[in-house]
Amino acid sequence: MTIPFLEVDTLTMRFGGLTAVDALSFRVEHGEIHGLIGPNGAGKTTTFNMISGFYTPTEGSIRLRGEEISGLKMFEVARRGVVRTFQHSTLFAELTVLENALVGTHMPFRPNIFAAIVGWDTEDRRGAHARAMESLDFFGIAHLAGERAGDLSHGHQRALGMAVAMAAHPDVILLDEPFTGMNPEETNRMMELMRRLRESGVTILLVEHDMHAVMGLCDTITVMNFGRLLTEGTAQEVRHHPDVIAAYLGGTRHVA
Ligand SMILES: Nc1ncnc2c1ncn2[C@@H]1O[C@H](COP(=O)(O)OP(=O)(O)OP(=O)(O)O)[C@@H](O)[C@H]1O
Ligand SMILES: [Mg+2]
Numbered sequence: 118m119t120i121p122f123l124e125v126d127t128l129t130m131r132f133g134g135l136t137a138v139d140a141l142s143f144r145v146e147h148g149e150i151h152g153l154i155g156p157n158g159a160g161k162t163t164t165f166n167m168i169s170g171f172y173t174p175t176e177g178s179i180r181l182r183g184e185e186i187s188g189l190k191m192f193e194v195a196r197r198g199v200v201r202t203f204q205h206s207t208l209f210a211e212l213t214v215l216e217n218a219l220v221g222t223h224m225p226f227r228p229n230i231f232a233a234i235v236g237w238d239t240e241d242r243r244g245a246h247a248r249a250m251e252s253l254d255f256f257g258i259a260h261l262a263g264e265r266a267g268d269l270s271h272g273h274q275r276a277l278g279m280a281v282a283m284a285a286h287p288d289v290i291l292l293d294e295p296f297t298g299m300n301p302e303e304t305n306r307m308m309e310l311m312r313r314l315r316e317s318g319v320t321i322l323l324v325e326h327d328m329h330a331v332m333g334l335c336d337t338i339t340v341m342n343f344g345r346l347l348t349e350g351t352a353q354e355v356r357h358h359p360d361v362i363a364a365y366l367g368g369t370r371h372v373a
Contacts, residue, residue, distance in 0.1 A: 120183040122147040122320065123168075123199075123289060128177035128187075130163050130344075137163040139344035140177070145289075145337075150311060150321045152331045154355075155341035156364055161324040162204050164341070165291050168322070169201040170194035181289075198288035202278040202295060204324075210267030214258060214277055217266050218249035221284035252284040253277075256310065271298040276307070289320045296327040308334055332356060340364070 123145040130138040138160040145151045153161050166172040168179055170191040179187040186194055208217055222245040253259040256276040261269065266277060275295055282290055296304050308330055311321060325331050331338065332352040340347040340355055342364045348355060355361055 122182060124180045126178040128167060129175045130167060130172060131175045136344055141346055143339045143349060145320060145322055147320055148318055149336040150315050150323060150334045152335035152338035153322060153324045154331055154338060159341040160344040161341060162293055165201055165293055165324060169291055195285060200282045200285050200287035201291035202282050202293055204293040208266045208274060208277060212266055214264050214266055215249060215262040217277060217281050218253050218284045219245055221281035222248045249284050252280040256280040272303040291322045293324045296325055296330045304330055
């Protein structure tokens with residue numbers, strides 16, 4: 118039997134009396150774009166928070182290549198190659214675009230941001246600088262390297278969030294609503310970049326409400342509702358599934 122690449126196993130997160138994620142299980146294959154969708158409040162971000170080490174699960178397990186990663190700290194998870202972006206921008210608004218990307222390059226090595234910016238030797242710095250610029254270039258924002266991050270347009274901030282994550286050269290990237298606030302042209306450009314990431318061997322776990330992007334990108338889609346697994350399948354299977362349609366019609370958003 119082959120060991121699953123990334124496996125979430127009966128994962129549960131309780132906040133007081135509220136069960137935000139309830140015995141959720143799914144597997145992510147290496148090199149795929151795997152969607153995690155569901156109505157508002159379904160538990161998607163909470164699931165990301167557990168996989169990335171931001172929260173310790175109440176119960177359950179998360180295995181990467183068969184190795185337990187649940188309960189590890191965020192930088193320890195990042196060191197193992199799993200990096201996430203945040204749903205709401207957590208860029209350092211006062212730092213430049215390049216400085217933000219530099220923080221990303223050191224995420225796997227040093228948890229302390231101040232050390233990441235000042236405490237490294239010349240070799241480190243050159244390598245990190247090259248990786249940061251390469252990542253900014255990939256996302257089409259290298260020309261903005263000297264700008265204050267807080268001054269960027271919304272679409273560019275989303276791109277920077279991804280560039281910061283990719284500067285760490287992760288094996289797995291968790292993207293929480295990366296298309297929010299993007300116009301159709303920006304969305305299509307970002308979809309193309311995600312396909313290129315997949316081609317380069319990066320595994321992508323994507324939380325997104327933009328169904329055009331989800332259906333156009335994902336190899337497999339896991340659908341959550343009220344913290345639980347609702348169904349799983351290809352885009353075609355999921356979009357016509359009666360339970361999925363019912364869940365979305367009951368909420369505020371519709372499946373495209
Ligand atoms: N830190 C927390 N403390 C208490 N409750 C929380 C916390 N984080 C999330 N929740 C609750 O857990 C549930 C799941 O929230 P979560 O943010 O994971 O949903 P989501 O699927 O990401 O929704 P959206 O699509 O709106 O981003 C919600 O009821 C939310 O209010
Ligand atoms: Mg969310």
